[in-house]
Amino acid sequence: MATRHLYVVRHGEADPFGELTETGQRQSELLGERLAGLPVDAVWHSPLVRATRSAQIIGRYLPGVAVREAAELIDHVPHVPDEIPPAWAGFFDGYDAAEAAAGARVAEALIGRFARPADTETHEVLVTHAYSVAWLVRHALDAPPARWLGLNCGNTALTAIEHRDGAAPALVLYNDMGHLPPELRWTGLGPAVRP
Structure with missing residues (x-):
């Protein structure tokens, strides 16, 4: 049975203008070194600069592997709950x-393109954004749509999801930062918390 292996990662650290910082470049290099041992078939990335640049750096460690843009990986809010949790009220304020x-629609396209089995054994790297990673994890776990909220994802943290015909998706790894030294880890939980 063919398995579609997805290695889903958030881009490296970026500045307020969306450009990778030196830290983000180093994070992407270390992730590239880690992924170099896998039989990667393709690297897909969001059209945004921070993801594009991270994917290009990762691609340098994967000779001969195509690095391509996928519009479905764009940064977006995948689901707005009918009842907004109080902790998220400010985030959704003014969201129409x-x-x-x-x-x-973007979330549906993301799932439709990547969260399904492939005809042949494939290993794909998806360089995207925190909310897209959270949405793919939520989908793999068959959790309610609002569960994407609060699934924090570190810069260049590795999440692995497998899709097979006739089986539920398998979340193999989530938010793994083992390739990063402690000073380059970020979980989204605040600057003081670096596991």
Whole structure:
């Protein structure tokens, strides 16, 4: 039975303008070194600069592997709950129905393209954003749509998901930062918390 192996990663650390910082470049290099031991078939990335640049750096460690853009990996809010949790009220303040519908369409396209089995054994790296990683994890676990909230993802943290015909997706690894030294780890939990 063919398995589609997805290695889903958030881009490296970026500045407020979306450019990779020196830290983000180093994080991407270390992730590239880690992925070099896998039989990667393709590297897909979001159209945004921080993800594009991270994917290019990772690609240097994977000779002969195509590095391509995938619009479905764009940074987006995949789901707006009907009842907003109080801790998220500020985040969703002013978010309108049109924005919510647009995010839901991107989320559906993301799942439709990548969260399904392939015809042959494949190993694909997806360089994307924290919310997309959270949405793919939520989908793999068959969790309610609102569960994407609070699934924090570190810069260049590795998440592995497997898709097979006739079986539920398998979450193999989530938010693994073993390739990063402690000073380059970030979980989204604040600057003082670096596991």
